[in-house]
Amino acid sequence: MQEVRLTPTSYIVLGLLEFAGESTPYGLKQLVSASVGNFWTLHHAQLYTEPERLAKGGYVSEKRERGGRRRRLYEITERGRAALDDWRREPTAASLGELREPALLKLFFGADPAAIAAAQLPAHRAKLAEYEAIREGMPDNVPRGPRLALEAGIRNERHFIEFWEELAEDG
Amino acid sequence: MQEVRLTPTSYIVLGLLEFAGESTPYGLKQLVSASVGNFWTLHHAQLYTEPERLAKGGYVSEKRERGGRRRRLYEITERGRAALDDWRREPTAASLGELREPALLKLFFGADPAAIAAAQLPAHRAKLAEYEAIREGMPDNVPRGPRLALEAGIRNERHFIEFWEELAEDG
DNA sequence: ACCGTCATGTAATCGGTTACATGATTCT
DNA sequence: AGAATCATGTAACCGATTACATGACGGT
Numbered sequence: 001m002q003e004v005r006l007t008p009t010s011y012i013v014l015g016l017l018e019f020a021g022e023s024t025p026y027g028l029k030q031l032v033s034a035s036v037g038n039f040w041t042l043h044h045a046q047l048y049t050e051p052e053r054l055a056k057g058g059y060v061s062e063k064r065e066r067g068g069r070r071r072r073l074y075e076i077t078e079r080g081r082a083a084l085d086d087w088r089r090e091p092t093a094a095s096l097g098e099l100r101e102p103a104l105l106k107l108f109f110g111a112d113p114a115a116i117a118a119a120q121l122p123a124h125r126a127k128l129a130e131y132e133a134i135r136e137g138m139p140d141n142v143p144r145g146p147r148l149a150l151e152a153g154i155r156n157e158r159h160f161i162e163f164w165e166e167l168a169e170d171g
Numbered sequence: 172m173q174e175v176r177l178t179p180t181s182y183i184v185l186g187l188l189e190f191a192g193e194s195t196p197y198g199l200k201q202l203v204s205a206s207v208g209n210f211w212t213l214h215h216a217q218l219y220t221e222p223e224r225l226a227k228g229g230y231v232s233e234k235r236e237r238g239g240r241r242r243r244l245y246e247i248t249e250r251g252r253a254a255l256d257d258w259r260r261e262p263t264a265a266s267l268g269e270l271r272e273p274a275l276l277k278l279f280f281g282a283d284p285a286a287i288a289a290a291q292l293p294a295h296r297a298k299l300a301e302y303e304a305i306r307e308g309m310p311d312n313v314p315r316g317p318r319l320a321l322e323a324g325i326r327n328e329r330h331f332i333e334f335w336e337e338l339a340e341d342g
Numbered sequence: 343a344c345c346g347t348c349a350t351g352t353a354a355t356c357g358g359t360t361a362c363a364t365g366a367t368t369c370t
Numbered sequence: 371a372g373a374a375t376c377a378t379g380t381a382a383c384c385g386a387t388t389a390c391a392t393g394a395c396g397g398t
Contacts, residue, residue: 008276008359015280026378030232037280039270043359048379053357071378080280088282091290096298097272099210099327105179108207108320109186111259119262127267149279153335156270163323178385197350214387220352224385242350 004057006083013050014038014084017060017076024071025051035146038131039153059083117168121161128157175228177254183207184221185255188231188247195242196222206317209302210324282334288339293330299328 004010017023018033023031025047032042051074054060059080063073076084103120107113131154138147175181182306188194194202196218203213211323222245225231232253247255250334274291302325309318 003221003267003354008271008273009357011276011280018280024378029377036276039272040276041269044378045360045380049357084280088277088280089286091274091277091282091287096291096294097270098212098272099268099324100179100271101210101268101323102179103268104320104323105182105207105211106259106262107323108316109182109189109255109259109317110314111262113315113319115260116262117227120267125343143281145279145281145282148284148338149275152272152278153270155330155334159326165327176384180385195350200349215350216352216388217386220385 002056004053004059006057006059006087008040009042009046009050010054010059011087012040013041013047013054014059014076014080017051017074018081018084020026022063022073022075024073026071027104028074036149038134039149054080084099113167114169120164121168124157124160124164128154128161131157172229173227175224177228177230177258178182179211180213180217180221181230182212182223182255182258183213184218184225185230185247186224188245189252189255193234193244194247195244197242199245204254207320209305210320226249284338285340288335291335292339295328295331295335299325299332302328 012032013028016028016035020027020031025044028047028051029044032047051060051062051072055062055074057079059077060074061077063075065071065073103116106116131150135150135154140148183203184199187206188201191198191202196215199218199222200215203218222231222233222243226233226245228250230248231245232248234246236242236244275285277287302321305322306325309321
């Protein structure tokens with residue numbers, strides 16, 4: 001069992017394994033794109049390498065199917081649950097995320113605001129529509145966390161739309 | 172002259188070199204932390220490696236001081252300016268950035284909203300105050316791009332503050 | 343003189359991204 | 371039956387982060 005640093009990617013995998021129980025990398029991929037992938041994308045290859053990393057640290061256990069495709073099955077361990085709990089509890093990471101919006105970078109370095117806005121608006125509007133559709137179709141048993149995250153995403157889109165709208169016309 | 176892929180980091184370096192003229196890595200570091208670093212952080216080591224990479228692609232030129240510390244001096248080339256212009260012009264990158272807010276991730280995976288909010292609020296308020304101070308002290312000759320980016324940053328902080336405030340008390 | 347911090351840089355590591363591959367299904 | 375897409379995985383590369391260093395300079 002080796003020392004393994006836990007990154008946001010790690011917690012996503014742990015969180016999903018906690019939620020869904022034993023899963024294959026491909027199953028995780030499905031879960032991601034249906035949930036947290038909306039605001040934090042992972043490449044599918046990471047869902048093969050990250051569980052393997054976590055297994056090295058004892059945060060998840062690995063099994064392989066005997067017959068057929070011999071797919072790998074991962075399950076969160078006690079150690080994994082503990083790490084996840086610690087992470088959830090510790091809000092000390094008062095460090096903020098960064099905007100890191102490519103369009104803002106262009107704006108910063110002198111791109112034409114109206115042109116950028118014209119390209120950004122449809123994309124943000126589409127994203128907003130997507131979020132709202134998810135919200136409408138959301139079953140009652142979905143827990144509060146995802147609901148709140150979705151709400152944050154919706155507001156974020158609204159604000160960006162507002163921002164770019166102001167720049168779309170102006171001179 | 173080799174093939175070099177241009178990343179957001181590349182454009183930051185190019186943009187700053189265009190703005191400031193010939194600079195050393197350390198000079199770039201200063202520039203970053205005084206400007207774009209507010210919403211897009213770079214590690215100082217990148218300001219040594221990235222210009223070198225760009226030099227390989229012919230986007231910047233490299234000189235070394237003859238005496239003393241023999242520091243490296245970088246300057247944007249015609250090719251560099253052209254690449255920067257293309258990037259600014261092409262708004263095709265309709266792909267949106269991602270929220271990627273660690274606090275939202277915790278929320279998503281079940282952290283206590285009030286606890287997270289309590290930690291996030293002071294941080295966001297401090298950041299907002301910092302932005303507003305920058306805005307107050309901003310000389311008149313600062314171009315529109317940075318102004319708009321700052322404006323976006325300020326609004327973003329306000330919205331997050333609002334969001335976390337709602338969660339700070341609730342049950 | 344000493345200490346701390348700013349200035350300046352190199353090297354190693356590692357996570358993330360891209361590219362490459364190939365069975366299995368489903369559709370026409 | 372063939373084409374297209376989904377499912378499933380491996381491998382290489384590369385940019386980003388971390389760690390390691392050392393000289394200059396201002397203050398006590």
